[in-house]
Amino acid sequence: MHIMEGFLPAAHAIGWTVASAPIVAYSAWRVKKVVDENPSTKLLLASSGAFAFVLSALKLPSVTGSCSHPTGTGLGAVLFGPWVMPVMGTIVLLFQALLLAHGGITTLGANVFSMGIVGPFVSYFLYRAVRSSGGSLQLAVFLAAAFGDMATYCTTSVQLALAFPDPAGGVLGSAAKFLGIFAMTQVPLAIAEGLLTVIVMNILTRYSESELRSLNILDRGARA
Amino acid sequence: MHLPVVSFMHLIDRIAHTNRWSKRPTAEKLAITLGGLAVCLAGPALTTGPAVLLLNTALALFAARLPARVYLAVLGFPVGFLLASAPMLLVSLDFADGLSFAWRPDQLPVATALVARAAGAASCLTLLALTTPVHAIVPSLRAIGLPAFLVEIMLLTYRLVFVFAETVASGYNAQTARLGYVGWKRSLRSSGMLAAAFFQRAMDKARRMETGLAARGFEGNLAVLPEDGAAASKARLAAIAAGLSALLVFGFAAERFLNV
Numbered sequence: 001m002h003i004m005e006g007f008l009p010a011a012h013a014i015g016w017t018v019a020s021a022p023i024v025a026y027s028a029w030r031v032k033k034v035v036d037e038n039p040s041t042k043l044l045l046a047s048s049g050a051f052a053f054v055l056s057a058l059k060l061p062s063v064t065g066s067c068s069h070p071t072g073t074g075l076g077a078v079l080f081g082p083w084v085m086p087v088m089g090t091i092v093l094l095f096q097a098l099l100l101a102h103g104g105i106t107t108l109g110a111n112v113f114s115m116g117i118v119g120p121f122v123s124y125f126l127y128r129a130v131r132s133s134g135g136s137l138q139l140a141v142f143l144a145a146a147f148g149d150m151a152t153y154c155t156t157s158v159q160l161a162l163a164f165p166d167p168a169g170g171v172l173g174s175a176a177k178f179l180g181i182f183a184m185t186q187v188p189l190a191i192a193e194g195l196l197t198v199i200v201m202n203i204l205t206r207y208s209e210s211e212l213r214s215l216n217i218l219d220r221g222a223r224a
Numbered sequence: 225m226h227l228p229v230v231s232f233m234h235l236i237d238r239i240a241h242t243n244r245w246s247k248r249p250t251a252e253k254l255a256i257t258l259g260g261l262a263v264c265l266a267g268p269a270l271t272t273g274p275a276v277l278l279l280n281t282a283l284a285l286f287a288a289r290l291p292a293r294v295y296l297a298v299l300g301f302p303v304g305f306l307l308a309s310a311p312m313l314l315v316s317l318d319f320a321d322g323l324s325f326a327w328r329p330d331q332l333p334v335a336t337a338l339v340a341r342a343a344g345a346a347s348c349l350t351l352l353a354l355t356t357p358v359h360a361i362v363p364s365l366r367a368i369g370l371p372a373f374l375v376e377i378m379l380l381t382y383r384l385v386f387v388f389a390e391t392v393a394s395g396y397n398a399q400t401a402r403l404g405y406v407g408w409k410r411s412l413r414s415s416g417m418l419a420a421a422f423f424q425r426a427m428d429k430a431r432r433m434e435t436g437l438a439a440r441g442f443e444g445n446l447a448v449l450p451e452d453g454a455a456a457s458k459a460r461l462a463a464i465a466a467g468l469s470a471l472l473v474f475g476f477a478a479e480r481f482l483n484v
């Protein structure tokens with residue numbers, strides 16, 4: 001759900017950058033505390049960031065027949081905790097712009113807002129809510145990943161609607177238009193990513209206990 | 225390597241390292257491309273957008289001598305998407321009396337302005353991505369206040385992206401050879417297994433690097449030698465600024481002239 005380079009007018013590009021900046025800065029401050037205490041977490045963070053970047057290169061089969069790529073926001077939020085994601089998401093999105101010419105620099109703020117902030121937090125809170133109310137790990141992971149994707153795509157639609165309000169229906173009409181267009185591709189993709197994330201987490205909980213435990217260090221207290 | 229995204233990334237990175245501008249001072253390339261982005265967003269889209277697009281294309285093909293095929297392919301992705309999505313702006317949706325759709329040709333200027341601005345901006349990003357390796361861009365982010373620990377993490381991430389991409393691409397090939405991507409259900413299962421196996425590898429890599437560095441007395445700083453490229457010349461930076469300002473002025477003038 002990247003907004004491409006130059007798609008947003010100047011005021012919107014700056015506005016979304018200003019909206020994302022404090023959250024990314026706070027996230028960086030939290031990451032710095034962890035790194036200061038334990039410098040070797042730098043390697044864990046870089047590994048996790050590279051993992052998130054390369055994960056998005058995998059193919060995600062969609063029922064519509066086309067192939068797309070997972071966003072990994074849900075998996076990232078569950079594995080690394082939501083407060084690592086704004087920083088990690090910014091790094092990944094910047095690298096996607098510089099290494100794949102995907103997304104953009106002027107739209108980095110808007111993309112960080114939807115994919116590095118809204119998506120992961122929705123995922124994380126859903127995951128916590130389902131787990132604490134006694135839901136199974138599979139259900140929690142599925143809902144977290146699928147609705148993290150949906151939240152990201154709704155945010156993008158609103159961002160586009162604010163930049164390009166409908167001449168008759170205004171921002172609301174425009175939002176409905178963008179949501180409708182994206183729904184055709186994004187709803188099946190969100191379901192596919194939800195299923196994919198469940199498969200990944202199933203394998204990880206069975207075979208990767210120690211790796212999962214080593215991640216606790218990235219966001220202490222956030223995970224039970 | 226059959227994962228298209230991975231091949232695409234390798235292509236961009238290879239060109240970024242081997243074009244005529246690879247060794248040019250990063251500050252100059254950043255000034256041209258980020259300045260170009262600013263001009264695209266600040267100026268009147270209809271005139272500055274195409275002007276920036278033309279300028280960047282000329283620089284890419286004749287100054288940096290990028291292969292035309294690669295430049296057009298990398299620029300073609302976002303521009304194709306742009307041409308497909310801009311017509312959506314001509315369809316209007318209204319809730320005033322029930323749901324109604326309308327074809328609004330009067331929105332054509334909004335859509336054309338969008339195409340002009342975004343195409344110009346996309347050419348700036350393409351030029352930057354294809355002329356400047358990431359390891360040259362990231363340290364220069366120190367200048368805009370990015371903390372040192374983040375620069376270190378980003379440089380490590382950059383290196384690991386390529387290490388991991390190889391792991392994932394070979395895993396993907398092995399799965400494809402065993403018909404792992406035939407059919408929807410099997411594709412999903414294969415992707416899941418690949419991601420999980422890859423996660424283990426990534427965490428294992430991090431742990432081994434930690435141990436390796438600890439054994440060498442790691443205290444928290446990953447010192448690397450900076451590449452000694454030529455320093456940015458103040459005169460050239462000033463010339464770039466002047467050129468881009470002239471482009472902006474030209475954009476406003478051309479807009480006024482065309483409207484009259």
